[in-house]
Amino acid sequence: xxxxxxxxxxxxxxxxxxxxxxxxxxxxxxxxxxxxxxxxxxxxxxxxxxxxxxxxxxxxxxxxxxxxxxxxxxxxxxxxxxxxxxxxxxxxxxxxxxxxxxxxxxxxxxxxxxxxxxxxxxxxxxxxxxxxxxxxxxxxxxxxxxxxxxxxxxxxxxxxxxxxxxxxxxxxxxxxxxxxxxxxxxxxxxxxxxxxxxxxxxxxxxxxxxxxxxxxxxxxxxxxxxxxxxxxxxxxxxxxxxxxxxxxxxxxxxxxxxxxxxxxxxxxxxxxxxxxxxxxxxxxxxxxxxxx
Ligand SMILES: [Mg+2]
Numbered sequence: 001x002x003x004x005x006x007x008x009x010x011x012x013x014x015x016x017x018x019x020x021x022x023x024x025x026x027x028x029x030x031x032x033x034x035x036x037x038x039x040x041x042x043x044x045x046x047x048x049x050x051x052x053x054x055x056x057x058x059x060x061x062x063x064x065x066x067x068x069x070x071x072x073x074x075x076x077x078x079x080x081x082x083x084x085x086x087x088x089x090x091x092x093x094x095x096x097x098x099x100x101x102x103x104x105x106x107x108x109x110x111x112x113x114x115x116x117x118x119x120x121x122x123x124x125x126x127x128x129x130x131x132x133x134x135x136x137x138x139x140x141x142x143x144x145x146x147x148x149x150x151x152x153x154x155x156x157x158x159x160x161x162x163x164x165x166x167x168x169x170x171x172x173x174x175x176x177x178x179x180x181x182x183x184x185x186x187x188x189x190x191x192x193x194x195x196x197x198x199x200x201x202x203x204x205x206x207x208x209x210x211x212x213x214x215x216x217x218x219x220x221x222x223x224x225x226x227x228x229x230x231x232x233x234x235x236x237x238x239x240x241x242x243x244x245x246x247x248x249x250x251x252x253x254x255x256x257x258x259x260x261x262x263x264x265x266x267x268x269x270x271x272x273x274x275x276x277x278x279x280x281x282x283x284x285x286x287x288x289x290x291x292x
Contacts, residue, residue: 042233048252049263051233057212058139059203059231060132061219062150062157062173064240066164068127071152076110078120084109099151099196099223100189103174107187114182117155126160129239131257136164138264146170147206149199151223153187172202199223204230218260225249235260 042048063070076085085106091097112120139146146166150157150173157173160166175188192198199217207215207230217224217231220238225246228234236250239257247253254260 041229042251045251048233048235051214052216052235052252052260052263053266055139055144055214055216055233057145057147057206057210057215059147059149059199059206059215059217059227060136061199061217061221061224061237062148062152062160064220065218065224065237066129066132066148066160068129068240071126071156072106072110074124075112075117075120075156076106078124079110079112079116081109099198100194103151103187103194107176107184111184112176113184114178117153117176121156121159126156126163128160128163129257131261133164135257135261135264136166138261140165142264145210145212147172149173149193149202149217151193151198196223197226200227200230203227207231220246222246 042051060066063072070089073082073086073089076082088097088102088106088109091102136146146164147170148157148161148164148166150171152173154168154171154173154175157171158168161168161171172193174191174193177185177187179185187194192201203215203217206212214232215230216233216235217227218235218237219225219227220236220241220243222243222245225234225236233252234250236246236253237257238247238253238255242255
């Protein structure tokens with residue numbers, strides 16, 4: 001590699017996230033060593049609903065959960081490399097392919113430049129799943145910490161976070177790397193989210209670091225379901241895509257975020273009504289707008 005071909009991170013912001021992830025990785029290792037984290041898995045739907053209503057932190061998957069589509073598939077389609085990439089995505093989501101291998105294979109095919117990523121963001125801003133904006137507003141208003149935990153890329157997901165008022169410190173995902181001239185050079189391979197089981201390790205770390213008593217994972221995929229434990233509960237989401245293994249394995253499986261909003265109103269009826277009215281008056285859920 002020449003002097004001019006040094007690898008740079010996507011943004012300064014991402015460098016900060018990289019530091020954070022390395023700290024996470026070290027801490028996770030020590031937690032494994034000490035065997036600290038213990039979690040009872042809820043055995044009934046009623047138990048999951050009770051934990052959901054009283055969660056002090058909620059982690060959301062992004063692709064096909066917070067957003068209506070799979071970001072990497074959208075990027076591939078935008079760059080005319082769709083068919084091969086979608087097949088690999090399906091294998092990964094079904095648990096038939098190691099996540100790290102799947103990520104590497106897909107990026108080798110897509111090979112996006114920084115300029116192509118920027119064009120993609122401008123042409124196809126994230127499409128938020130209906131109801132997610134209101135749900136997250138309710139959670140945040142009552143003091144529940146909200147995180148995005150995704151195998152997608154920061155250059156895309158930071159726009160999702162901005163649209164949902166989720167700070168980048170609460171976003172855990174992968175980072176693409178580029179040469180100074182913008183050519184694709186790879187991805188941060190040591191990030192926890194670049195490996196199978198990475199989401200589970202991030203939740204383990206969050207629980208330990210913040211001493212959360214009830215942390216819930218919401219997602220559509222096998223990698224989301226496997227976070228419980230250490231997550232105290234898992235909610236399967238089938239509003240955009242239904243994975244049969246996840247539907248079958250989830251104690252609580254919903255196809256609309258309204259179901260989760262309604263559940264929260266059991267504890268906070270008047271509060272949630274006020275928030276619903278506020279959110280609906282300014283919501284553009286489903287229109288997918290977010291600024292670059
Ligand atoms: Mg997903």
